Amino acid sequence: MTPVVELDRVGHRFAAKGTAGTTAVADLDLAVRRGEFTTLLGPSGCGKTTTLRMIAGFLRPTSGRILLEGADATRTPPEKRNIGMVFQSYALFPHMTLLDNVGYGLRARKVPAAEARERAGRALELVGLSHAADRKPAALSGGQQQRVALARAVAIRPSVLLLDEPLSNLDARLRVQMRRELLQVQRETGLTAILVTHDQDEALELSDTMVILNGGRLEQQGAPRDVFPRPASRFVAEFLGYDNFPELPGRGPVTIRPEHVRLLPAGEREADGDTGLDGTVSAVTYQGAGCLVEAGIDGADGPGAAVRCLHPADDLRPGDRVRIVLPRRHLVELPAGEQR
Numbered sequence: 001m002t003p004v005v006e007l008d009r010v011g012h013r014f015a016a017k018g019t020a021g022t023t024a025v026a027d028l029d030l031a032v033r034r035g036e037f038t039t040l041l042g043p044s045g046c047g048k049t050t051t052l053r054m055i056a057g058f059l060r061p062t063s064g065r066i067l068l069e070g071a072d073a074t075r076t077p078p079e080k081r082n083i084g085m086v087f088q089s090y091a092l093f094p095h096m097t098l099l100d101n102v103g104y105g106l107r108a109r110k111v112p113a114a115e116a117r118e119r120a121g122r123a124l125e126l127v128g129l130s131h132a133a134d135r136k137p138a139a140l141s142g143g144q145q146q147r148v149a150l151a152r153a154v155a156i157r158p159s160v161l162l163l164d165e166p167l168s169n170l171d172a173r174l175r176v177q178m179r180r181e182l183l184q185v186q187r188e189t190g191l192t193a194i195l196v197t198h199d200q201d202e203a204l205e206l207s208d209t210m211v212i213l214n215g216g217r218l219e220q221q222g223a224p225r226d227v228f229p230r231p232a233s234r235f236v237a238e239f240l241g242y243d244n245f246p247e248l249p250g251r252g253p254v255t256i257r258p259e260h261v262r263l264l265p266a267g268e269r270e271a272d273g274d275t276g277l278d279g280t281v282s283a284v285t286y287q288g289a290g291c292l293v294e295a296g297i298d299g300a301d302g303p304g305a306a307v308r309c310l311h312p313a314d315d316l317r318p319g320d321r322v323r324i325v326l327p328r329r330h331l332v333e334l335p336a337g338e339q340r
């Protein structure tokens, strides 16, 4: 099946007088299939927004090609691409009713007035705001305004929906609720969606495919269930909250999540196959449901000499001797040459 969106070695370099400029995106290959939810994920400055702007047509790649529905669209202007966009700012027209806001893109596309009203009405229904169709945006909460922006983008039946951090202006609880609603709308409409986020929880929950960028380059891509337990690089591991990079004698670089490390009383033994290290607790931070415990590994020094563990009880204090257990099934091997 032809991907809806395809990036073929796409790059963008921002020129700056007298300097080499900034390479925001380099050699990016990406294929987004119909009906899939893809997220572009990574820390600030990794090139997410630049990538999205190139797909939308607001920014032209300085290298590579963009294909939409199989056709080269690298030079196609934004208005000729059938793309819906939702931004962090809702960008609704304040003087128009919600129905008119949602219908705006349809009228701009010369959809007959009656059909535009009907489709706008259905899009508002999809986001649960039919009852407010005649209101103005100022009368709505942030979450409701974002729903209207989503309805407006969906109403044009775009071949792809681009979402640039659409939930980041909302408070934490609303953000979680809106995530679910966004996913529901995407599933109900069968839309292909590409979301930019720096929030790993958002990416894990929404993505069919998550694409992790680092310095404008693809670092890892795959389904959350494949990427999360098996980060392919130290960068991805750190980004996904793998806090521990212990240096183990005779082994290459490894990583493990704090919630997977176990601390046993000194003298107790780990199960066969697991890695056990003797150590001393250096810090304990109470976290209610448990404690974050840092323990130094005997005989080790440098950045890989301590391990952080989410310990389920509040029974350890600095100076306590422990057996640090790294269960084999949770220990992730990283490519050599990456350990810092």
Ligand SMILES: Nc1ncnc2c1ncn2[C@@H]1O[C@H](COP(=O)(O)OP(=O)(O)OP(=O)(O)O)[C@@H](O)[C@H]1O
Pocket: 014, 022, 023, 024, 025, 042, 043, 044, 045, 046, 047, 048, 049, 050, 051, 198
């Ligand atoms: N108009 C511009 N002119 C020059 N450099 C730019 C411009 N826009 C972005 N950049 C640079 O390109 C790189 C990628 O920026 P981009 O906005 O795509 O990152 P991002 O991952 O979306 O970051 P954030 O999460 O902070 O929005 C950064 O180094 C940024 O400083």
